[in-house]
Amino acid sequence: MxxxxxxxxxxxxxxxxxxxxxxxxxxxxxxxxxxxxxxxxxxxxxxxxxxxxxxxxxxxxxxxxxxxxxxxxxxxxxxxxxxxxxxxxxTEKMRGITVDPVTRTAVAQPGLLNAEVKKAVAEHGLWYPPDPSSFEICSIGGNIATNAGGLCCVKYGVTTDYVLGLEVVLADGTAVRLGGPRLKDVAGLSLTKLFVGSEGTLGVITEVTLRLLPPQQVASTVVATFDSVEAAAQSVVTITGRMRPSMLEFMDSASINAVEDKLKMGLDRDAAAMMVAATDDRGATGIQDAEFMAEVFTKHGAKEVFSTSDPDEGEAFVAARRFCIPAVELKGSLLLEDVGVPLPALAELVSGVAKIAANHDLLISVIAHAGDGNTHPLIVYDPADAAMSERAHQAFGEIMDLAVGLGGTITGEHGVGRLKRPWLEGQIGPEAMELNRRIKAALDPGNILNPGAAF
Amino acid sequence: MxxxxxxxxxxxxxxxxxxxxxxxxxxxxxxxxxxxxxxxxxxxxxxxxxxxxxxxxxxxxxxxxxxxxxxxxxxxxxxxxxxxxxxxxxTEKMRGITVDPVTRTAVAQPGLLNAEVKKAVAEHGLWYPPDPSSFEICSIGGNIATNAGGLCCVKYGVTTDYVLGLEVVLADGTAVRLGGPRLKDVAGLSLTKLFVGSEGTLGVITEVTLRLLPPQQVASTVVATFDSVEAAAQSVVTITGRMRPSMLEFMDSASINAVEDKLKMGLDRDAAAMMVAATDDRGATGIQDAEFMAEVFTKHGAKEVFSTSDPDEGEAFVAARRFCIPAVELKGSLLLEDVGVPLPALAELVSGVAKIAANHDLLISVIAHAGDGNTHPLIVYDPADAAMSERAHQAFGEIMDLAVGLGGTITGEHGVGRLKRPWLEGQIGPEAMELNRRIKAALDPGNILNPGAAF
Missing domain, CATH: 3.30.43.10 (Uridine Diphospho-n-acetylenolpyruvylglucosamine Reductase, domain 2)
Structure with missing residues (x-):
């Protein structure tokens, strides 16, 4: 049949x-x-x-x-x-893009890579900020379906902040245009925003209208190492209360060592934490903000603080941070977590993850978009080892429970998918679950769109 | 009964x-x-x-x-x-607020005024950007229900960009918590965003968690007058393609004269248009950006360009712009339009409105959040004059038709309400209308929440 x-x-x-x-x-x-x-x-x-x-x-x-x-x-x-x-x-074959530099918008099909969108708009002197770590291999449609984040979010927000309009195809085949190249538009319900992050459960995204920014300025980078995770986390709270860094990233000891094993760039293997921060404000402001961040790191007891306004030097540290996942992946298969917490709970989350790792005799390295409270504990395991796999999956769940207990989220930027579905209701509660289900049933009554994902 | x-x-x-x-x-x-x-x-x-x-x-x-x-x-x-x-x-009696400077969030009840929210968070050295012209008398709950805008949007976005979480009460009395004080959170559908701008049709907002920013820096202001609306509009496109002004406002001849009638601050009554622009970047960057805007105005044939980094001097021009609506209101009752267009169509929209005004023998002054393409044509009429009221309402509809014809929106920041409902489907199309109705029916099957508003 x-x-x-x-x-x-x-x-x-x-x-x-x-x-x-x-x-x-x-x-x-x-x-x-x-x-x-x-x-x-x-x-x-x-x-x-x-x-x-x-x-x-x-x-x-x-x-x-x-x-x-x-x-x-x-x-x-x-x-x-x-x-x-x-x-x-x-959607990999749907790869068109047109850029309108006058309205500072681009209309793209979903299969284009994030990096290709960035490149196409850069040719018109414009910038598409969202930068998930996978930006060279992930599609813009997937970014929208998951409301993807990245390193720039701490200053420039997430994917939804750049989506002005969508064309979506509903379960019954109806194509619907939502929003468009208008910077302010409140006509009808905010349906464009509803489809961003809907993980393929409400419709298929076939076209997107993106808001673009003038080009980002060259950043100054400040790197600091710490003897304690708490000190590093406290510096995050102090910095973000006063200024808006364009990047504020965290690496724990395991991540530092995994990267150093491979890149041999002289990172401090004894540090408990390393922060990679940047400001893209220009001129005196940028200098002032970089100096401020360096001072905050020092005041919170940093072992070493290094500042540079040389873009290549700065980029080397950003590359080190971006290399964390591949570096840790060399040690085994990964269960990649994506939990987030309100900023003050960051240190407690990281130390809680260390306890979970010890309890289950696992290596779990932690990197974080610290300025957003969004962390990626990387659980290393061997899928061929059934007992270890079991322990890894146990830890995966316990980390989500820990985050929710700290007022956090099971997913900051990756989505719920099928892997995290059992934990969703525990975070958002039965009333919000029911509301999710009502919207889903209204738009996809036959439940043919990505059944089993998200909820 | x-x-x-x-x-x-x-x-x-x-x-x-x-x-x-x-x-x-x-x-x-x-x-x-x-x-x-x-x-x-x-x-x-x-x-x-x-x-x-x-x-x-x-x-x-x-x-x-x-x-x-x-x-x-x-x-x-x-x-x-x-x-x-x-x-x-x-919701006027629900007026609590707590500010958490560490997470840079505030939890407010809906009845608090926008100005009161700004004041409460400023006491903690923080800033809530959205600034509708009515900020001293409008409530934060109403701002969220309409996804209100303001003068700061060109750089700082609209209300939805600052809403991290909501508590809403559904038609059946169920209270639901959505989102929370997490800067990145993609757990479940983007329901927080769906309720922002829903105009009381999906639920009643009983609490809101707001994202706050570090304080805004003092702005430099650049004011320019023009002989033609086209030249002023063209300068908007040039400026926004290169930098991010913190304000970029437009006043037409009628608005300038209405304000000057009352404030007598020496505005150029012969100008066809006046631009009030600002940058809040600090130091060299701010100076550079202010100089750039002044140059662009000059290059586009401005009659006069005036720059100041004195906050009080700058504030006088912002106050003039904010005074436009009350000033024009002195001439009669207003039908206040809120149409928006993609930036390149701004001049065509303004000249189209002038034609509509002439055709109907009406005074229609135009002010605009020009950097967003969001305009407020102010239609002056006497409600006691039936024929004039009829012409005013005719013009009101024709302006919306004009905006939609230019690829624009019937409402940029005020909402559809009951006044603009007949025009909604013409803009968003039957498929998007049907989608709006499906969501409404799923959440409020008895249609008891604000029936007749929006759709």
């Missing part, structure tokens, strides 16, 4: 859009959450246009077949994990 | 919370849209707590009585216009 139904979809879409080759299906089973329980799709569909997406969803609704939307598959929460018998709809 | 039902509500709420005095009911018939077709409520309810709001909505649902939520009644689109037989629920 499925094969018959699939013939109908193949007939409706351009040649080659529907793929059933088993090797290709296998390559679309998992995203970067590497869910071992991933299913295998009936087919991978690669639409090239909004009309293709509409045809796919109309067909899916008619045949009651689930659709898992997917960008470049770099998600870390299993939001794009394939389901047996479902369609994986990848 | 209504009186019996009302007795039930009176019994459930604290003494004095339910008001039925006819004079008081009359004073809650209209907001600042002064809708002549406003009804008279059955009662005005003044809750002091979330529990009071819950009791009111439970009662309203049980008795199928409509509820019109209201802040301070400063809305300009008739979102709080009373309905015959409904309850007007005013």
């Amino acid at each position: 499925s094969a018959d139904a699939l013939a109908g979809l193949i007939a409706e879409l351009p040649e080659g859009a529907v793929v059933t080759d088993p090797d290709i299906l296998a390559s679309y089973r998992q995203d970067r959450a590497f869910d071992p329980n991933a299913g295998t799709a009936l087919a991978v569909v690669r639409p090239r246009s909004t009309a293709d997406v509409q045809a796919t969803l109309r067909w899916a609704t008619a045949n009651r077949i689930a659709v898992v939307p997917r960008g470049m598959g770099t998600g870390l929460s299993g939001g794009a994990t394939a389901l047996d018998g479902a369609i994986v709809l990848t | 209504s009186a019996d039902a009302l007795a039930g509500l009176i019994a459930e709420l604290p003494e004095g919370a339910v008001v039925t005095d006819p004079d008081i009911l009359a004073s809650y018939r209209q907001d600042r849209a002064f809708d002549p077709n406003a009804g008279t409520a059955l009662a005005v309810v003044r809750p002091r707590s979330t529990a009071d709001v819950q009791a009111t909505l439970r009662w309203a649902t049980a008795n199928r009585i409509a509820v019109v939520p209201r802040g301070m009644g400063t809305g300009l689109s008739g979102g709080a216009t009373a309905l015959d037989g409904a309850i007007v629920l005013t």
Whole structure:
């Protein structure tokens, strides 16, 4: 029956859009959450246009077949994990972009990489700020589906702050335009914002209108090492209460050592924490802000403070911070956490994670977008070791419980996906869960869009 | 029957919370849209707590009585216009606030004035940016219900950008907490953002968690007059493509003259347009940006350009701009428009409005948050003159049609309310209308929350 139904979809879409080759299906089973329980799709569909997406969803609704939307598959929460018998709809072939320097907006299709969006708008002297660590390999559509963050958020906010409009295709195949290239627009409910971060559960994003900024100025960078996590965390609170750094990143001892193992750039292996901070304010203000951050680090007992206004020197430290995940990954497979807490609880979260690591005899290194209270504990384990895998997953859950207990969130920027779904209600409560479900039911009554993701 | 039902509500709420005095009911018939077709409520309810709001909505649902939520009644689109037989629920008695300088957040009840929020957080050295022109008399709850804007938006964004969390009471009386004091949080759908700008149609806001910034720096102000609206509008595009002014406001000839009539500060009565721009970057950057704006104005043929870094001098021009609405109001009653367009269409919008004014033999002055493409054509008329009222309302509609035709919006920051409802579908289209209705039906199936507002 499925094969018959699939013939109908193949007939409706351009040649080659529907793929059933088993090797290709296998390559679309998992995203970067590497869910071992991933299913295998009936087919991978690669639409090239909004009309293709509409045809796919109309067909899916008619045949009651689930659709898992997917960008470049770099998600870390299993939001794009394939389901047996479902369609994986990848937007990778939808790659157009037009930039309007006068309105400072860009209209992009979802399959373009974040880095490609940045490059295309830079050619017009403009800047698209959001910069998830995966910016060179993740798609703008996926960024919007997860409301992705990054290093710049502490000053420049998250993806939703740059989305002025969307075209989305609903479960029944209807294409809807929301918002547009208007900087202020309150006509009707804030539906554009509702679709940002909806993880493919409400519709498929087929086009996005992005707000752009004038180019970022060259930053001054301040790096400091600390004997204690608490001192580093306290400096974050002091800095953000007074000024707006363009970056304020944290690495713990394990991360420092993992990076130093590989890059051998002379990082202090004995430090308990390292902060990488930057300001992109120009001239006297920038100098003043960099000096202020250096002073705060010193006042909070930093072992060493290093400031530079040389962009290459600064970039080396940012690269070290960006290299943390690959560096720690060299030690084993990762369960990548994404918990966030209100700023004052940052040190308590980090020390709590250390306790969980000790309890379960695991290496868990912690990096953080400290200025946002958003941390990434990286749980290292060997998937071939069943007992260790079990302990890793136990720790994964305990870290979320810890964050929620501290008034925090189970996910700051990666999304709930399938991996974190069991913890969502514990954070947001039964009333908010019910509200999520009501919206979902109103927009996707047949539950064909990414069932099992988020809620 | 209504009186019996009302007795039930009176019994459930604290003494004095339910008001039925006819004079008081009359004073809650209209907001600042002064809708002549406003009804008279059955009662005005003044809750002091979330529990009071819950009791009111439970009662309203049980008795199928409509509820019109209201802040301070400063809305300009008739979102709080009373309905015959409904309850007007005013949040004016809910006025608590606590500020947490460490997380840079404030938790406020909805009835507090915007100015009171600004003042409370300033006592902790912090800043709440959104600044609608009515900031001294409008409530923070109303600001959130309309996603209010202001003069600072061009650099600092709108209300939604500062709302981290909400407590809302749904139609059935359920209280739901959404978001919280976390700078990044993607757990579940973006429901906080959905409620911002929902104009009382989805729930009643009973508490809000606001994101705060370090204090704004003293601004440098640049004022320029022009012989043509086009030249002024073109300068806006040039400036915003290169830098981020903290204010970029436009006044047309009629506004300049109305202000000068009253303030007699020596404004150029012959100018076709006046721009009031500011930068709040400090030190060399600020000086450089102010010089850049002055150069751009000159290059676009400004008649006169005046720059000052003296805060009092600068403030005089901002005050002149803020005084536009009261000044024009001295000439008659106002229909206050709020249309927005993509920046390049700004001049065409302003000249189109002038044509509409001429066609209908009306005075329509135009002020604009030019950096956002958000304009406020002020239509002057005499409500006692039936023919003139008719022409004014005709012009009101034609201006919205003009904006939508230019790719714009019928409302940039005031909301749809009841006044603009007939134009909403023309802008957002039938598919987006249907999506609005589906969300509304999912959250308020009995349609008791602000029926007739927005959609």
